[in-house]
Amino acid sequence: xxxxxxxxxxxxxxxxxxxxxxxxxxxxxxxxxxxxxxxxxxxxxxxxxxxxxxxxxxxxxxxxxxxxxxxxxxxxxxxxxxxxxxxxxxxxxxxxxxxxxxxxxxxxxxxxxxxxxxxxxxxxxxxxxxxxxxxxxxxxxxxxxxxxxxxxxxxxxxxxxxxxxxxxxxxxxxxxxxxxxxxxxxxxxxxxxxxxxxxxxxxxxxxxxxxxxxxxxxxxxxxxxxxxxxxxxxxxxxxxxxxxxxxxxxxxxxxxxxxxxxxxxxxxxxxxxx
Amino acid sequence: xxxxxxxxxxxxxxxxxxxxxxxxxxxxxxxxxxxxxxxxxxxxxxxxxxxxxxxxxxxxxxxxxxxxxxxxxxxxxxxxxxxxxxxxxxxxxxxxxxxxxxxxxxxxxxxxxxxxxxxxxxxxxxxxxxxxxxxxxxxxxxxxxxxxxxxxxxxxxxxxxxxxxxxxxxxxxxxxxxxxxxxxxxxxxxxxxxxxxxxxxxxxxxxxxxxxxxxxxxxxxxxxxxxxxxxxxxxxxxxxxxxxxxxxxxxxxxxxxxxxxxxxxxxxxxxxxxxxxxxxxxxxxxxxxxxxxxxxxxxxxxxxxxxxxxxxxxxxxxxxxxxxxxxxxxxxxxxxxxxxxxxxxxxxxxxxxxxxxxxxxxxxxxxxxxxxxxxxxxxxxxxxxxxxxxxxxxxxxxxxxxxxxxxxxxxxxxxxxxxxxxxxxxx
Numbered sequence: 187x188x189x190x191x192x193x194x195x196x197x198x199x200x201x202x203x204x205x206x207x208x209x210x211x212x213x214x215x216x217x218x219x220x221x222x223x224x225x226x227x228x229x230x231x232x233x234x235x236x237x238x239x240x241x242x243x244x245x246x247x248x249x250x251x252x253x254x255x256x257x258x259x260x261x262x263x264x265x266x267x268x269x270x271x272x273x274x275x276x277x278x279x280x281x282x283x284x285x286x287x288x289x290x291x292x293x294x295x296x297x298x299x300x301x302x303x304x305x306x307x308x309x310x311x312x313x314x315x316x317x318x319x320x321x322x323x324x325x326x327x328x329x330x331x332x333x334x335x336x337x338x339x340x341x342x343x344x345x346x347x348x349x350x351x352x353x354x355x356x357x358x359x360x361x362x363x364x365x366x367x368x369x370x371x372x373x374x375x376x377x378x379x380x381x382x383x384x385x386x387x388x389x390x391x392x393x394x395x396x397x398x399x400x401x402x403x404x405x406x407x408x409x410x411x412x413x414x415x416x417x418x419x420x421x422x423x424x425x426x427x428x429x430x431x432x433x434x435x436x437x438x439x440x441x442x443x444x445x446x447x448x449x450x451x452x453x454x455x456x457x458x459x460x
Numbered sequence: 461x462x463x464x465x466x467x468x469x470x471x472x473x474x475x476x477x478x479x480x481x482x483x484x485x486x487x488x489x490x491x492x493x494x495x496x497x498x499x500x501x502x503x504x505x506x507x508x509x510x511x512x513x514x515x516x517x518x519x520x521x522x523x524x525x526x527x528x529x530x531x532x533x534x535x536x537x538x539x540x541x542x543x544x545x546x547x548x549x550x551x552x553x554x555x556x557x558x559x560x561x562x563x564x565x566x567x568x569x570x571x572x573x574x575x576x577x578x579x580x581x582x583x584x585x586x587x588x589x590x591x592x593x594x595x596x597x598x599x600x601x602x603x604x605x606x607x608x609x610x611x612x613x614x615x616x617x618x619x620x621x622x623x624x625x626x627x628x629x630x631x632x633x634x635x636x637x638x639x640x641x642x643x644x645x646x647x648x649x650x651x652x653x654x655x656x657x658x659x660x661x662x663x664x665x666x667x668x669x670x671x672x673x674x675x676x677x678x679x680x681x682x683x684x685x686x687x688x689x690x691x692x693x694x695x696x697x698x699x700x701x702x703x704x705x706x707x708x709x710x711x712x713x714x715x716x717x718x719x720x721x722x723x724x725x726x727x728x729x730x731x732x733x734x735x736x737x738x739x740x741x742x743x744x745x746x747x748x749x750x751x752x753x754x755x756x757x758x759x760x761x762x763x764x765x766x767x768x769x770x771x772x773x774x775x776x777x778x779x780x781x782x783x784x785x786x787x788x789x790x791x792x793x794x795x796x797x798x799x800x801x802x803x804x805x806x807x808x809x810x811x812x813x814x815x816x817x818x819x820x821x822x823x824x825x826x827x828x829x830x831x832x833x834x835x836x837x838x839x840x841x842x843x844x845x846x847x848x849x850x851x852x853x854x855x856x857x858x859x860x861x862x863x864x865x866x867x868x869x870x871x872x873x874x875x876x877x878x879x880x881x882x883x884x885x886x887x
Contacts, residue, residue, distance in 0.1 A: 346634060347748065349760035351767060355633060362636040362731070424728060428752055 188302065191245060194238040199297050201231040202262070202290045209282030213357050216279070224282060228270055235263045246302065251319040254446070255300040262292035264327040268371075272331070278367065280357040284334050314389045322382035326442060328375025329414065333439030335368035336432030343429060365428060369421060372435050376414045383411060406445030413438045461794055463599065464518060465554040466525040466532070466546055469511035470568045473545035481536050483507035485585065491535060492589045499523050499531060502593035504600060506561070506582040508575065510568050515558055517596060525550065552787065555599060559783045562607035564616055571616035571772040576607040594867035599790065606786040613782065616775040619768030624655040624707075626764040627735040627756070628662055631703055634733050634754050642666035644701040645686075646694065647708035648676040651737055655705045660684050668701070670694040672708070695719055699726035705735040706742035717746040720753055737761065797869040799852050805878050806848065810841045848872060 208224035239260065242250045250256035269285040272278065338358055345355050358364065386404075391397045398404075417434040420426035426434075468481055483491055488505045495503075495514075500523070503516020514528050525548040533541050549557050560566040562579045583600045586592045592600065611617050620626035635641055643664050645656045648671035659667060667686035671677035677688045689697060698704065698719065708714065715734075720743075724732065734755040736743040741757055748755035796802070814837045825833050852872065872878075 342633075346630070346754055349756065349763060351764050360632060360636045361634050366636070427729060428731065 188245070191238065191241050191302070194234060194241065195297050195300060198231070198235055198238060198259075198262075199290065199294045201227075201234060202266070202286060202293050205231050205266075206283055206286040206290055209286055213280055213283050214353065216357070221279060225273070228266065228282070228286070232263065232267055232270060235259075235266075239263065249316050249319075251316065251323075253301075255296045257319070257323065258292045258296035259300065260323050261326060261330075262289040262296065264323050265289045265292070265330050268324070268327045268331055268374075272367070272371075276367070278359055278363070280359060281335065281338060281364075281367075284338060285331060288330055288334065312389075312393065314385060315393070318382055318385040318389065321378045321385065325375045325378030325380075325382055326446075328371050328373075328378060329410075329435070329439050329442055330375075332368045332371035332375055332435045335364050335371060336435040339364040339368060339432045340429065340436075361428075365432065368432050368435055369418075372414055372438075373418060376411070376418060379407070379411055379414070383407060402448055403445060406441065406448065410438050410442045410445065413441065461551045461555070461791070462517060463515060463551060463554040463596075464523075464525040464528070465513060465515040465549045465557060466529045467511060467513040467549070467557065468545050469513065469547070469566070471566075472547055473542075477542070477545050478510065478512065480538055480541075481507075481512045481532065482509065483512060483536075488582070488585055489589055491532075492586070492591045494535065495528065495531060496589070496591055499528055500591075502586075502591055502596045504558075504582055504586050504591070504596065506579060508578050510575075511561070513558075513561065515554060515596075516591075517593070552791070555602075555787055555790065556783065558599070558603050559606040559786060562603040563610035563779050563783055564607070565610070565776050565779050565783075569621045570769065570776070571610075571618070571621070573611065573617050576611065579607065580604060594864075594870070595794075598793070602786050602790045606783050609782045609786070610779045614775045614778040616772055616779050619764075619771060621765055621768050621772070622654070623737050623758055623761045623765060624651060625658050626761040626768075627655060627705060627737055628658040630754075630756060630761065630764065631659075631733050631735070632662065634731060635702060639663045639665045641702040642668070642700060643703035643705065644668045644670065644689070644694070644698070645680075646670050646691075646704065646706040646714070646742065647738065648673075648680040649707060649709065652705070652707035653680055655707060655735070655737060656680060656684055656686070659703070659705070660686075664703070668697075699723040702731065703733045703735070704743075705737065707737045708742050709738070710742055711740065713742060713744050715743040715747070717744045717750070720744075720747040720750060724750060724753060735761070794866070796873065797866045799865075799869065802869050802873060802878075803849055803852055806852075806872065806876060807845060809876060809878055810845060814838065814841050 205224065205227040208220070208227045212220040212224045239250055242256075250260060266286060266289045269282070273282070338354075339361060341354055342358050342361055342364060344350075345352065346361065359367075413434065417426065417431055417438070421431050468478060470478065483505065484507075488507060492503075492505060495516075497519055499519060500514075500516030501519045503514065506513045506515075512532070514532065516528075518524065529543070529546050529548075533539055547557075557566070558579075562576055564571045564573065564575055567575050583592070583604070586596070586600070620629045632638065638659075641664060643656075643659050643666070645652050645659070645667070648656075648669055652669075652671075656667060656669060667681075667684060668689050669677045669681045669684075669686050670689040670691045671680075672691050674688065674690065677691075680686070681688045695715070698715075699722075704715075706715065720732070720734070729752050731752045731754065734743050734747060734753060736745075736755070736757045739758060743755065743757075745755065745757060747753050796805075818833060818837055822830055822833070852869065
């Protein structure tokens, strides 16, 4: 089983890069066949990635959530998976490369540094931890996609304002669609983060003797949650719109990314598994 | 193929010359009535603001494209007209020109869909006036096929190539679901009308029109199912619209930055698209500095138009390849309509059937009978083919019109499935 897992681990970045290439080609030179190939490539990549994740779980007898590099591979998967569903539901075109590149970054880091850990702390085999991490990761995928669409919104907004009618203008969906995609992804991300945090707050004090409410990861996650909450409420109430909301989404994503880095590599807490 | 054509179009003649030879639909019908039989046995007359073109098969050997040109000038009472304004085509070039027109690559606006519709309408007129025949119908069908393929298989008609359409495309890049949006068109002149029509075509939810002369606004609103707002106080309701297209002939600005600042406050900063397609401009360009206000004037819309025209030009080789293919298909069919090759193909076809059946059943006969079987079956085939062969040969002897001759041969070929078999063999 090990060689198969290792093979998939090394093969996945290439699959994501091929898919990225296919979507980029379709972005530059739109064509029905090119798009179908890109979609098929994404589907194949996701399928093999899923097989990889299940194989790891079966081989090492724990879900791949015990260290940051395992989490990165799940993030790579969940970001692209969320995008795949979004693409199927909305039939949106022209945004694939911008999302897939995020998965490539996560997967390449994971492939390079992931270790085959058969022995992990007992607490990391818990189902509640699984639910906590799983919902948190899907939540992060939501806010990642929201940030990407927010970023695309800002580029297109500027291009239209400055009468720059190039590739971005021609290929991206309308500003209003990008704003909606960013907002809906943020809502999904926020809801899932809320669930993850609720599970965490109930379960963490019982599972970890050294649990502390002043844990940096907990504080930064709460900050991200508050930020998104405020943004969503302002948007729903009609106080904020467009640029302001997408900028908030991007800031929230950067903050979430930094909080993960901080808690895993810098600060030592019960939230650091690596 | 003796198709002739005489054309005056935007490549060859200035607008006033083209205008003077333009034929309205009723005139086309009358003109066809005049030339049918006298000059052309069958044909087609296309007349638009950019071209008047006549195609057809001469009714006798003395008729050429110059005769048609002279008659057209006489018909429009323009005998002193400059002859250099005309183009003349004969045979394959005539077909090629018609296909290029239908495919939109001969248009002033390359890839213009309008000309395809106009060619189709002209063909319908020819059909209605019984001006089409067996051969021309086939040519016109091929022309329509070439036009359709150019539109669907290439990007020759993609993107906006007029300012008013570019404005609507830009609006769609900012706002989604136009059905839920409202638009105000200021100015009910030609430009305003075209822009308003494009908005309706793209499914705008609510359309309002305002114009200095109220009657004109009412006429346009009625045509497009919109509502009219009095010009004197249109600014009071400006905040209700997501899109404002201005196309008046006013000498000064009619909407200032201050107006838009007020509007944006009332709209709670919901996106507002301002399209100023008037010259001189109607809306203060300084409004572009406001957040969520998307202001564009004719210059920025022209950038889109130029880019799209460039893209369309790059598609021309692809369209030419389609035209070439369709011409070859047509000419292959046409060339097959000759008597001698048809007789030979017909005989080969029957001989192949006879041979196949004899081979299949030969074992059912004794060795002595096999030779007889061969002779008898050959005799049957000869008898069956005798009459069609004689009829085909008559074609050469009595010398009917090319159209009639082609039709006879084509019927025989189709009846016995010769073309189908040949195509399968080629595959």
